[in-house]
Structures are given as structure tokens and as C-alpha cells.
Amino acid sequence: MPKGFTQLNYYEVLDIKPDAMAFEIRHAYNAALQVYQPGSLASYSFFPEDERQEILSLVETAYRTLISDQARKDYNEELIRRGELDVRKEAASAAKKPVSIFNIRRNPVAKVALTNNVTLKNKINQSQLIGDILAQNELCGADLKKIRMELGVLTEQIAQETKIRHDHLCSMEEDHVARLPAAVFLKGFVKSYLKCLSLEPVEELSARYMDTVARLPQK
Amino acid sequence: MAYIWPIGGGKGGSGKSFLTSSLGRLSAGLGKRTLVIDLDLGAANLHTLVGVPYPKKGFSDFIRKKILRLEDTVVETPFENLFLISGAHDNFDIANLPYEQKIKTLRAIMKLDYDSVLLDLGAGTSFNTLDFFLISQHGIFITTPEPTSIENVYRLIRSIYFRRIRYCFNVTDFKALEDEVVIQFGDGSFNKPECMIKVIADVYPEKYEQLQDVFSAFRFKLIINQVRKHDNAALGMQMSRMIEKHLGLHIEFAGNVAYDDHVHDAICQRVSFLDRYPCTRTACDLHEVGKQIVQPGGQQLMFRYL
Numbered sequence: 001m002p003k004g005f006t007q008l009n010y011y012e013v014l015d016i017k018p019d020a021m022a023f024e025i026r027h028a029y030n031a032a033l034q035v036y037q038p039g040s041l042a043s044y045s046f047f048p049e050d051e052r053q054e055i056l057s058l059v060e061t062a063y064r065t066l067i068s069d070q071a072r073k074d075y076n077e078e079l080i081r082r083g084e085l086d087v088r089k090e091a092a093s094a095a096k097k098p099v100s101i102f103n104i105r106r107n108p109v110a111k112v113a114l115t116n117n118v119t120l121k122n123k124i125n126q127s128q129l130i131g132d133i134l135a136q137n138e139l140c141g142a143d144l145k146k147i148r149m150e151l152g153v154l155t156e157q158i159a160q161e162t163k164i165r166h167d168h169l170c171s172m173e174e175d176h177v178a179r180l181p182a183a184v185f186l187k188g189f190v191k192s193y194l195k196c197l198s199l200e201p202v203e204e205l206s207a208r209y210m211d212t213v214a215r216l217p218q219k
Numbered sequence: 220m221a222y223i224w225p226i227g228g229g230k231g232g233s234g235k236s237f238l239t240s241s242l243g244r245l246s247a248g249l250g251k252r253t254l255v256i257d258l259d260l261g262a263a264n265l266h267t268l269v270g271v272p273y274p275k276k277g278f279s280d281f282i283r284k285k286i287l288r289l290e291d292t293v294v295e296t297p298f299e300n301l302f303l304i305s306g307a308h309d310n311f312d313i314a315n316l317p318y319e320q321k322i323k324t325l326r327a328i329m330k331l332d333y334d335s336v337l338l339d340l341g342a343g344t345s346f347n348t349l350d351f352f353l354i355s356q357h358g359i360f361i362t363t364p365e366p367t368s369i370e371n372v373y374r375l376i377r378s379i380y381f382r383r384i385r386y387c388f389n390v391t392d393f394k395a396l397e398d399e400v401v402i403q404f405g406d407g408s409f410n411k412p413e414c415m416i417k418v419i420a421d422v423y424p425e426k427y428e429q430l431q432d433v434f435s436a437f438r439f440k441l442i443i444n445q446v447r448k449h450d451n452a453a454l455g456m457q458m459s460r461m462i463e464k465h466l467g468l469h470i471e472f473a474g475n476v477a478y479d480d481h482v483h484d485a486i487c488q489r490v491s492f493l494d495r496y497p498c499t500r501t502a503c504d505l506h507e508v509g510k511q512i513v514q515p516g517g518q519q520l521m522f523r524y525l
């Protein structure tokens with residue numbers, strides 16, 4: 001029998017595990033507010049107004065209860081009495097394994113932005129285009145861009161992963177010499193870039209890139 | 220047997236046809252024999268998007284029995300491996316397709332000999348649209364980050380949920396269920412599948428089990444199209460979570476597709492957006508989403524109500 005939202009326990013309401021820490025609770029609370037607030041797009045038209053209010057007040061109560069140590073302890077005891085929380089595991093309070101009390105049948109798949117290394121490596125090995133580029137004596141920014149496009153990776157993703165500013169990445173890919181950072185930094189950037197795309201050998205390729213760039217005319 | 224990807228969405232203009240054509244192109248580009256079918260009869264324009272301005276034949280010939288086999292209504296497109304069944308020349312709504320014709324069409328689509336088949340379903344929640352959506356478990360929902368579009372896509376999702384429940388019951392039993400739902404949950408609940416499923420769990424436990432199996436076999440996906448810079452990028456995840464939590468349906472968020480004026484330009488110039496503007500964010504997004512469509516995990520389970 002599926003549970004209605006109002007029958008969920010507070011942990012389920014906030015989508016957190018029974019051993020969640022304070023910062024996780026706060027985070028979950030904020031996430032829930034974003035979804036259920038009256039102005040939220042994600043829940044637009046999903047509920048009638050009174051139901052939304054009911055949910056919001058439940059979220060509020062759940063948060064207030066779980067964020068306070070004493071109230072949470074009392075609530076846990078109540079859950080244990082109701083048989084929703086495992087006593088034994090709860091007693092070992094530093095339990096490493098969280099107790100699963102969720103009635104969620106299928107876990108939503110979290111999407112990871114960047115393809116993992118194995119996939120990238122496979123693609124690199126199988127791509128004629130990338131093989132050709134890496135076989136050249138020169139390696140300029142435009143070549144890096146071609147490789148990146150071939151791998152289906154966005155500059156935004158690289159920026160996120162390497163923390164390199166996005167406009168730097170663009171200048172690199174466009175071989176915009178005047179806008180490139182100083183060589184010492186550039187070398188670090190290109191290494192991170194190569195690592196991020198799983199391109200190897202990093203040392204050799206970065207040296208090749210630095211050589212190529214040094215010979216580019218100033219635009 | 221082909222993988223079938225029904226593509227539906229709340230509203231006209233959300234980008235169903237654009238995405239159908241783009242995903243079709245990507246699939247074909249990987250060497251898969253890909254067929255796109257325009258079932259948005261009455262507002263057909265898939266042919267234009269895949270570079271066939273004047274299709275010589277199409278779906279209407281099959282409906283009007285001028286062409287007996289659905290596979291014979293297929294036309295080639297300028298793109299290798301990409302084929303089309305056009306919906307042009309149809310001035311009736313898919314909603315009005317008579318029952319026998321619908322069953323005949325559904326069966327014919329299932330038998331088509333392509334690697335992937337993409338169905339452009341058009342807006343609306345007519346029973347026929349829902350039935351085409353439920354032809355496979357790989358349905359894709361498209362919405363834009365606008366309240367109007369989201370409202371419609373939620374309505375569509377609920378209608379599909381209901382429709383699938385409806386298959387398990389005859390008219391009288393279903394009516395009785397509807398009455399029971401209103402008795403237990405009040406007036407506002409008649410359009411809430413989540414309430415109905417609770418009643419079913421209670422009164423038809425076997426059917427409930429059966430439905431759980433059906434629903435957990437669904438591999439529905441959600442794409443947010445026309446995402447602008449300032450839009451909330453987390454919207455898709457949030458919606459997917461809402462649907463999971465409150466409807467108990469798992470719809471995987473497949474990604475955002477950025478808004479780009481070049482889409483308009485490409486359509487006006489009647490060139491393929493992916494060819495003309497391959498380096499745009501939107502093109503990258505399409506590739507990203509396309510990957511999940513082109514390399515599906517698991518096997519296609521055909522929906523067996525026919």
C-alpha cells in the first residue's frame with residue numbers, strides 16, 4: 001500500500017536518512033522549500049492550494065523536530081515504538097550503516113555531469129579524429145576543442161571540474177594568444193584540461209601545446 | 220524489433236517536433252536505421268524539420284487505405300539512415316482516429332523493421348495520444364520551464380497513469396473505482412491517479428501488484444527544452460522528484476536543452492540545426508540527451524494489451 005505524503009515520517013518527508021546530520025537536514029529543508037513554495041515552478045499546478053499548505057506545514061514541522069536534538073530524540077523513540085525505526089541499529093548511535101526505513105521502490109538515478117574516465121578513454125581510443133590530432137607534432141587550442149567536441153564534453157563541465165575560469169578555457173580553445181594567461185599558469189591549465197578529458201601522456205602533450213602556442217602569431 | 224520512443228509534451232511549441240527530428244538525426248548519424256513518425260496530425264511539420272518539404276506519401280495514405288502496409292508509407296530523407304512517415308495531408312486529429320484504425324496502426328508500428336522509431340505525438344491528452352504514448356515503456360516527456368507547459372505536462376503524466384490503470388479494468392469496474400475514490404478522498408480526487416492506486420491496493424491487491432510491475436518497467440524520461448540562462452537548472456530534477464514522491468512514478472530527468480535563437484534561424488533557413496550550428500550549447504545538450512536515447516539500457520518490453 002503506497003503511503004500518502006502526510007503519512008510519511010519526517011525523515012521521509014525531507015528525503016534524508018535517519019542518521020542525517022544537521023547540515024544535511026538544513027540542506028534538505030531548503031531543497032524541499034524550493035520545490036513546495038507557492039511560487040515554485042516544479043510544483044506548479046501539482047496540488048490544490050490547501051494541499052500545498054498542508055505539505056509546507058509538514059515540512060516545517062519535520063525540520064523543526066529534526067533540527068532540535070531533544071525533539072529529534074523524542075521523535076526517534078516514537079518511531080521506534082511505531083516499529084518504523086530499527087531499535088538495535090539505532091542503539092549503536094554511531095552506526096555507520098544508515099537504517100533504511102524508506103518505502104521508496106525505485107531510486108531516482110542521480111545524473112553525473114561529466115562522463116567517467118573509462119568512457120572517455122574508450123572514446124579516445126576509438127576515435128579516428130582524436131588519434132589523428134594526437135599523432136601530429138603540434139597541438140593548438142583549436143585541436144583541443146576538436147577533441148573536446150568529439151568527446152561530447154562542454155567547456156562548462158571542464159570549468160566546473162577544473163575550476164578554471166570559463167573565459168580562459170574559451171581563449172585557450174580559440175588560440176587567442178593576447179588573452180591567454182601567463183605561460184606558468186597556462187601550463188597548469190592545459191594539464192588540468194588534458195587530465196579532465198583523460199588525455200595522455202599529460203606531460204608530453206602539455207609540452208607540445210606550450211611549444212605550439214609559443215609559435216602562434218599574436219592576434 | 221525496433222526500439223520505440225514516443226515523444227509527448229504538454230503544449231504545442233514546447234519543441235517536440237524539433238527534438239524528435241534532432242534525436243532522430245543523432246540516432247541515424249550513429250548508423251542506426253531510424254524512423255520518425257509524425258503523429259501530430261493536423262499540426263504536422265516533422266517533414267519540414269527533416270528536410271522533406273513535400274512528402275509524396277504518408278500516414279494518411281495508410282488510414283485511407285490507399286497504401287495497405289504502413290512500411291510502404293515511409294519516405295527517405297536527405298540524411299542517411301533517417302526515414303520518415305509524414306503526417307502532412309492529414310486534416311483530422313489523431314483524437315478522432317477510430318478504434319480499429321488505432322489498433323491496426325499500433326500493431327503496424329510495433330512490427331516496423333527499424334532500429335529505432337521515434338513518434339512525434341503532438342499535444343493533448345486524448346485517449347488515442349495516450350495509447351500511442353503507452354506503446355512502449357520508453358516514453359519521453361518534453362516541457363519548457365514555463366508554468367503553462369509544466370501544468371500541461373503534469374496533466375499528461377497523470378492522464379497516462381490513469382490510462383494505464385484503465386487498461387486493467389472493464390468499464391463498470393472502473394466506474395465503481397472512480398466512485399470509491401471520490402468517497403474516500405473527496406471531490407477533488409477524481410483526477411488523481413495517486414488516490415486511485417491506493418483504492419486499488421485496497422480492493423484489488425492482485426491488480427495492484429500487476430500494476431506495480433507495469434509501472435516499475437516504465438523507463439520514462441523528462442527533457443526540459445528551451446532553458447534560458449536564468450532559468451533554474453535544477454527544475455528537471457525537482458520535477459522528477461515530485462513525480463516520484465507524490466505519484467510514485469519514476470520518470471528520469473534526461474537533461475536540459477538550452478534555448479538558442481539559432482534554432483529559429485536554422486528552421487527558417489530549412490537547414491538542420493545540428494549541422495549548421497554544431498558548436499552551440501544547445502547542440503551539445505542535444506548530443507548529451509541523445510546519448511541516452513540512442514544507447515538505451517535493457518531490453519524493450521513491448522506493451523501487451525493488444
Ligand SMILES: Nc1ncnc2c1ncn2[C@@H]1O[C@H](COP(=O)(O)OP(=O)(O)O)[C@@H](O)[C@H]1O
Nearest residue numbers: 231232233234235236237445477478479482483
Ligand atoms: N531549444 C530551443 N531553442 C530555441 N527555440 C526552440 C528550441 N526548441 C524549439 N524551439 C522553437 O520552438 C518552436 C516550436 O517547436 P516545435 O518543435 O515545432 O514544437 P512542438 O512540436 O512541440 O509544437 C520551433 O519553431 C523553434 O523555433
Ligand SMILES: [Mg+2]
Nearest residue numbers: 235236259264
Ligand atoms: Mg510539432
